[in-house]
Amino acid sequence: MEQPPRPPITRDLARYAVQARYADLPAQVQTEAVRAFLNWFGCVLGGCHELPVEIAVAAALDAGGAPQSSIIGHGARTDRATAAYLNCFSSSLHAFDDTHLATVTHPTGPVAAGLLAFAETAPISGRDFLAALVIGMELECRMSDVLLLPPAQANLSLYITGVTGPIGAAAALGRVLDLDLPRMTWAISLAAAQASGLRATHGSMTGLLVPALAARNGVAAALLAARGFSCSENILEAANGFVDTFAAGADFTRATAGLGTHFEMLSNAYKPYPAGIVIHAAIDACLDIAARITPGDRPADVGVTVHPLTLTLTNRPAPATALQAMISLQHWVAAALLHGEAGLAEMRQDCIDDPDIAALRAAITVVGDAALRRDEAIATVTTTAGVRLQAHIAHASGGAKRPMSDAALDAKFIAQAQRVVASRKAEALLKVLRGIADHDDVARAIHDVLES
Amino acid sequence: MEQPPRPPITRDLARYAVQARYADLPAQVQTEAVRAFLNWFGCVLGGCHELPVEIAVAAALDAGGAPQSSIIGHGARTDRATAAYLNCFSSSLHAFDDTHLATVTHPTGPVAAGLLAFAETAPISGRDFLAALVIGMELECRMSDVLLLPPAQANLSLYITGVTGPIGAAAALGRVLDLDLPRMTWAISLAAAQASGLRATHGSMTGLLVPALAARNGVAAALLAARGFSCSENILEAANGFVDTFAAGADFTRATAGLGTHFEMLSNAYKPYPAGIVIHAAIDACLDIAARITPGDRPADVGVTVHPLTLTLTNRPAPATALQAMISLQHWVAAALLHGEAGLAEMRQDCIDDPDIAALRAAITVVGDAALRRDEAIATVTTTAGVRLQAHIAHASGGAKRPMSDAALDAKFIAQAQRVVASRKAEALLKVLRGIADHDDVARAIHDVLES
DSSP states (O other): OOOOOOOOHHHHHHHHHHOOOGGGOHHHHHHHHHHHHHHHHHHHHTTTTTTHHHHHEEEEEEEEOSSOOEEEETTEEEHHHHHHHHHHOOOOOOOSOOOEEETBOOHHHHHHHHHHOOOOOOSOOHHHHHHHHHHHHHHHHHHHHHHSEEEEEOOBOOHHHHHHHHHHHHHHHHHHOOOOOHHHHHHHHHTTOOOOOOOOGGTTTHHHHHHHHHHHHHHHHHHHHHTTTTSSSSSSTTSSSHHHHHHEEEOOOGGGGTTBBGGGGGGEEEEESSSSGHHHHHHHHHHHHHTSTTTTEEEEEEEEEHHHHHHHHHOSOOOOHHHHTTTTTHHHHHHHHHHHHOSGGGGSSHHHHHHHHHHHHHEEEEETTTTTTTTTEEEEEEEEEEEEEEEEESSOTTSSSSSOOOOHHHHHHHHHHTSOOHHHHHHHHHHHTTTTGSSOOHHHHHHHHHHH | OOOOOOHHHHHHHHHHHHOOGGGGHHHHHHHHHHHHHHHHHHHHHHHHHHHHHHHHHHHHHHHHSSOOOEEETEEEEEEHHHHHHHHHHOOOOOOOOEEETTTTTHHHHHHHHHHHHHHHTOOHHHHHHEEEEEEHHHHHHHHHHHSTTTOEEEETOOOOOHHHHHHHHHHHHHTTOOOOOHHHHHHHHHHHTTTOOOOGGGGGHHHHHHHHHHHHHHHHHHHHHHOOOOOSSSTTTTTTTTHHHHHHHHOOGGGGGTTBBBBBBGGGOOOOOOOOGGHHHHEEEEEEEHTTTTTOOOEEEEEEEEEEHHHHHHSSSSSSHHHHHHHHHHHHHHHHHHHSSOOOGSSSSHHHOHHHHHHHHEEEEEETTTTTTTEEEEEEEETTOOEEEEEESSOOTTTTTTTHHHHHHHHHHHHHTTTSSSSHHHHHHHHHHHHHGGSSOOOHHHHHHHHH
16 A cells, blocks of 8 residues: 655654744643743652652762763763763652643653753753743653554553654754754654663662653754754655654654644643653542541541552552552552542651551452542551541542642742752742743752752 | 563573673684774774864763773873763774674674673673673664564664664673673663664754764663663563564564574675775776886776676765765765775775766776676776776675675775874884783773873
8 A cells, every 4th residue: 555655754853843942832721831841840859859860960979071061969060962961860769740640651851951961051041941942842741642642553662752852852952053954853853763662660769760861862963963063954754764763554644733823832741740641640649538537536447439540550568668669559549548648748757657657558448349440549547546537539630620720830840949949948949930031041040959 | 462472681681691601602703803893993993083073072062971991092081971972982983993784783782892891890801891892782772673674674764773772782781790690681772772873864963963962872872771771571572562662473483593693793794995885896896997008108998897786876976075075976986996005095085086086087988887796896997098997896895795804804904093193103003902802901902002
């Protein structure tokens, strides 16, 4: 059967990346870009001192790198591609970063990390920064759509952020480098040629590293293309090119349909809790109940009903480590009920080892019910005083139906930032990030606070 | 249908990489490792001053990097992973490097480049160096076999050296880093998770860069694993792991069958000419005839018969650039007949533009004949004096049937080395490389000559 000719999506995406400007973006997109960057930066601060990051930083410092850009939280500098890699790694560390739910791409990390590292070497205004962030996120999410949404039959063993993340990072860097169309095309192609990442790494440190590698490769691709290093003009749509390699039967028009008017980045979701996404509805329910328990009273008998997938993935009544607790339904139910919180403190070893938490975890009745949606949960608690409390969450918070409010994002940011800096500085940083569109020099505005 | 359990090839390959020693290698393997390294090093010297390398070096020097290892030919140093990347890039530049013919993997580049860069920071004896080179080449070629040989149905849009090269480089580095079994397993897995490279980049600078990226990623993987950065224990054979991602129906036992007794690296081939491999038999025929033309006489009427594939790929009577001349049958026939040589000089612009060469190119009759093998050719020349000369090449030189002799490899090396260093130094370097097994410190022995 004759194949229809393929649209020149490499060129069309490159042209969009060359031409798009902040002023052309709908106000909602401008606002969401600020929220995405704020959420991402908080995750960097929250994750930057965990062991896997410390190892990667030590290896990077051994390799040197010109002191161009900051390794956030480490008081050290390295070259731009490496700084982007390390800061993106920090942001992925608690799996607390954002998610393009349709494809489970984590879009902001590779793009924002690349831009911030670059912005330390060439001043970028907040508006140019946000426009480039949107460009990168759009190309990334749209290429994820091409590979993963119907009619595509994608190769699901790939870690999608590693596959499309380099493209997003390269396009965003290309924008702030002011590349012309041929060079932008090469930057995107050079990045696409480095698509990599296997789901089989999940559960190891490397599983958290894939977005970081995407950041590094995307930045390096744009910097090479800027010097005239050539690549294909049509790598995305070419026969046996990028799309053919990773998915069969893809609809290439998903890459460019409504480009500039429809924004995939608007369906980006933020996590309110550093827990597996399928546990979020149950946490919502338990936090709701916890707020209604009278001081002095305590949960005695606890039942939780969730979609069966949640049990398949997270039925762990006795987690021993943070990596296990992160994906333990019982841990989050118990912690949410006893602490009235579900944040990073609830993933600390002292919380995991707390005898009260452990006793409650062991007493929870969990039920899978296929009649529930994946983001739905019902929790029922009887207290020691005999009070019966119930909460039914139709849609978990953080998703498209119940996006995180600005206030919730701010609180999440402050909690993460306080792991690294004093409260006063965390608040000042929040203020800078919320007003980033009005700054002339993004990197200076941020680092003036961090280093104050 | 129930799948048979998969053999634990990740662990078994890692164990081999941990345990293999030079003294256990058959003499033929020890010798071939020297030839592979010599051929590779010559390609580094031959390619290191071409434009794409100059661009990549400039970008790398801008990024800095601790001055750990030499960028060969550039009088500069950078960190190990970056040095490995740049030196491997130089070696790929003229497509003059080696080929594992069964899979068209270019096995030595990523491995040798990684080892040499590492050897500058920690002295390695020639024997340890050669053993690690063999380990890396074996893992690389064997994983290429798994993905590409029957019964596997491989994804042919991938550039195989970018897919298996990181594994080879990581295993070799892991050997000289003396990693224990868990860390060696992580090194191999971390490298496998970075498999990348698309054939659609061919014909651009990026097409030549893929082995270099494999070198960089493999080196970085081993250095991270050495610090305890974890990855999967079974990434190669896991359901939806490395092999599943890149090929269907693979025979996993190809990875380990006869490991330590059968050596895939023995079927590695070296190129006598910097031309497309399908042109080699015709060049052989024309060089044979050129040697028989009486001084003063000249070819007048030229006919060449080749396998039809050679015409499909290389029927280019009027190449304008070196990249076109590299894959022009007529150019190499004309140049070989008029110069009696087919080396890097025949790919220079002055040779491509030479009116005598151009006139002869235009006068050649080329015929495709499916009865010929792909590595077979017949050339017939009638000279201006009316002498008729014919040559029939049954198998092109360089392949398994007619491997390059030591003398031919040495001559190839000297011709490449003379592009960068004086003849005296080229000869001294050849002597060091030929005797590399007896040196206590490979990097010092090489650089003592280069910097003398």
